[in-house]
Amino acid sequence: MPLPCTPHPPVSLLLFLQSAPPQKTFDAFIEDCKLCGMSWCSPAAQQLCVALIIRNPLVKKYPPRPSNIYAFLKHFIFELEQIHSGTAGAEDPDGEDPIHQDLMEAYIEYMELSGRSDQKSFCYRTYFDPNASEKYVSVRLAVGQFTNVGLALWPSAFVLVQLLARELSEPSPSVVPFPLEGELRLLELGAGVGLLPLLLKRQRAYEDRVCCCILTEYQQELVDNITFNLALQDIVVAEAVTSDTPNSGGPLHAVALLDWREHEQNQVKLRNWGCNLILAADCVYDVSLIQPFVRTLHDALSATNGCGGAVVVQTHRQRETIQRLFAVLEEAGLSVCSYRLACGVPSAGRSHDITLTFPRSVSVHTGDGSVCCFALERDEVNPSGIFKGLEGIENSVVSGWIGPFFTSMEAVVGVHVIRLRSIC
Numbered sequence: 062m063p064l065p066c067t068p069h070p071p072v073s074l075l076l077f078l079q080s081a082p083p084q085k086t087f088d089a090f091i092e093d094c095k096l097c098g099m100s101w102c103s104p105a106a107q108q109l110c111v112a113l114i115i116r117n118p119l120v121k122k123y124p125p126r127p128s129n130i131y132a133f134l135k136h137f138i139f140e141l142e143q144i145h146s147g148t149a150g151a152e153d154p155d156g157e158d159p160i161h162q163d164l165m166e167a168y169i170e171y172m173e174l175s176g177r178s179d180q181k182s183f184c185y186r187t188y189f190d191p192n193a194s195e196k197y198v199s200v201r202l203a204v205g206q207f208t209n210v211g212l213a214l215w216p217s218a219f220v221l222v223q224l225l226a227r228e229l230s231e232p233s234p235s236v237v238p239f240p241l242e243g244e245l246r247l248l249e250l251g252a253g254v255g256l257l258p259l260l261l262k263r264q265r266a267y268e269d270r271v272c273c274c275i276l277t278e279y280q281q282e283l284v285d286n287i288t289f290n291l292a293l294q295d296i297v298v299a300e301a302v303t304s305d306t307p308n309s310g311g312p313l314h315a316v317a318l319l320d321w322r323e324h325e326q327n328q329v330k331l332r333n334w335g336c337n338l339i340l341a342a343d344c345v346y347d348v349s350l351i352q353p354f355v356r357t358l359h360d361a362l363s364a365t366n367g368c369g370g371a372v373v374v375q376t377h378r379q380r381e382t383i384q385r386l387f388a389v390l391e392e393a394g395l396s397v398c399s400y401r402l403a404c405g406v407p408s409a410g411r412s413h414d415i416t417l418t419f420p421r422s423v424s425v426h427t428g429d430g431s432v433c434c435f436a437l438e439r440d441e442v443n444p445s446g447i448f449k450g451l452e453g454i455e456n457s458v459v460s461g462w463i464g465p466f467f468t469s470m471e472a473v474v475g476v477h478v479i480r481l482r483s484i485c
Contacts (some may be wrong), residue, residue, distance in 0.1 A: 070189055078116050078197075080125045083133040085460075087140070090114075102141055107161035110137065115167045123185035123199040131175040133362065134168040137451035171465035179282060181208050188465040193263035196290040198465075201290055202254050203384035210346065210460045211253050211283040217343040218253060219466035220402060222260050224374070225340075226439070226464065229266040236400060236437060238370025238478055240337045244272035244308070248336035250319065250354070251344040252276035255370050258314055259294050260465070271312040274300050275334055277319035287316045301393050304335025321353035324360075331357075331364040339479075346378070355389045362395070362481050371479040378472045383446035394482045400437040401448050402474040435463050437476055448473065 073090035090110060093100040099109070114120070115130065138160055145159040187199040205214035228234040239245060249257055258274050259265040278284050288298055291314060299306070302315040319327060340359045344354055362369050377383050390397055441448045451473060460469040 062154070066332075069191070071113065074114050074117065075189050076131065076467055077130075078117075078123075078125060078189070079467060080121060080129040080184075080186055082469060083129065083136045085304060085469075086133050088135050090137075102144055102159070104161045105438045107137075107164045111161075113161040113248055119187055119197060123187050125186065126184045126204055127171055127174040128204075129386075129472065131168070131171040132322055134164070134171055137164065138168055153374065157261065178252055179204065184297075186214060188260070190260065190263060190465050195263070198259050198263075199293060200254050200256060200259060201286060201293070204347070208256050209280075209282070210282065211251070211278055212286060212359065214254060214256065215376065216468045217376050217474055218256050219463050219468050221340060221342040221374045221477065222257055223464040224372070224476065226267075227259060227265060229261070229264065229270055236476065236478060237372055238338070238480065240368050243337070243368070245270050245338060246304075246334070246336040246337050248331075248334060249274070249275040249276050249372070250279055250321070250339065250341040250357060250361075252287060252316075253283070253342070255290045255316070255476040257340070258296060258312070258429070259290060262294065262296055262312075268311050272308050273306070273313040273315070273336075275302055275315045275336060277317050278370040278429050279318065281318065284316050284318055291316070294326070304405070319357070321350065321357040324353070324356060327357055328360050328364075336361065337365045337366060337369035339369065340373075341374055342374045343372070343374050344373070345382060348385055351382070351389050352386050355393050355395070357405045359393045359395060359481075362479070367481065369480075373477045373479060375475050375477065376470075376472050377475055379448070380446035383442060384444070387442055387446070395479050396482045397442075397444055398478040399448075400478075401437045401450060401477040402442040402470075402476070403436055435461065440475075442475070448475065 071089070071093040073086050073093050075087040076089050076175065091101045092105050099106050102447065115134070120130075126312075152188070179201050181205050183201050184204045185199045185201055186350050187197050189196055190198060200214070202214055203209060208211045222343075225237065228237040228239070256277070258267075261271075276287050278287065291298055296314050299313050299315045302313050306313060319330060321327070339358060341354075341358070345351060357374075358371055362371060375383075375386075438450065440448045443449050443452065
């Protein structure tokens with residue numbers, strides 16, 4: 062739903078639909094109002110906010126996290142009160158309440174909803190894809206981000222989706238180790254809410270090049286939610302997919318249980334699936350799971366008969382965790398080629414740098430007003446678990462758009478291409 066004065070959806074709506082930080086959404090709403098020559102604090106703008114954002118049909122059908130809606134409205138009203146705090150009784154010179162009735166009613170409604178919200182219940186994030194026939198993709202996840210980490214969305218998942226989208230569309234990939242010949246068979250470890258095919262299924266390159274995509278998780282609850290999200294986008298889930306399953310046109314999709322700690326059972330499953338590109342995003346968060354994760358990764362690569370590779374996208378939160386991950390990868394006989402997500406124009410002469418944003422109506426703006434983009438830069442992780450390119454740098458964390466996703470980075474994101482050492 063565009064603004065009356067622009068041909069594309071307002072940025073504030075796009076941020077709101079994916080539960081971006083309320084301050085970011087509010088700042089974007091101010092800019093959207095400027096585009097229409099309207100003061101954000103006017104009664105008309107307040108009505109527009111309620112009609113265009115809060116009461117948007119997409120919000121009604123796929124409701125975002127109630128606490129996020131409440132926080133946005135609370136911030137909006139706080140800013141209105143700040144402007145009018147110098148007037149008697151918080152009213153403007155004409156004697157009218159500065160807060161429009163529609164806005165106040167929405168605020169009261171979501172204050173109550175937020176208070177009653179169960180952290181284990183579900184909400185949605187909705188993403189806008191300007192290049193797809195169906196412009197919006199909604200994803201179900203838990204209201205509470207830490208209720209179950211597999212029912213949440215994490216920054217590395219956005220990087221992985223956008224990286225694959227870019228590389229699949231290129232004749233010669235720069236980062237992803239696609240097989241040199243034969244079918245492309247994807248396996249995602251710790252697939253979370255199943256974001257990968259929800260976005261990639263809309264791309265012609267994915268339809269043409271991918272034979273199958275198998276999403277795995279360790280709990281039935283997570284498998285059920287992935288299946289729900291796939292059905293939401295009319296993606297048919299096959300009962301079983303093996304290396305011998307014929308492809309009748311377009312990728313086959315399957316969802317399966319895979320507990321990294323069940324080594325012998327996993328070996329059988331991995332051989333049957335025969336996937337040659339192994340994917341994982343933000344799977345390394347518990348040190349106790351690093352050993353079984355790497356063992357599963359090794360078994361999956363071994364099942365490809367030397368023809369496969371893996372891409373592990375990881376937020377580098379704890380230095381000790383990254384140290385342990387790289388130590389276990391080394392012990393397992395796996396080679397690692399690392400990249401670091403950076404904000405800015407890729408450096409000239411670096412053939413491995415790859416830009417992760419695509420042309421869109423929404424740009425990434427830095428604090429000084431300049432425009433930038435996200436890119437992958439080749440880097441190495443030192444023995445202390447830090448990227449060498451960030452040694453001595455205190456703050457390298459940025460926020461912004463990665464394709465259709467707005468994300469606030471909590472730490473630097475690394476992309477690690479992994480292979481069996483014997484074939485490197």
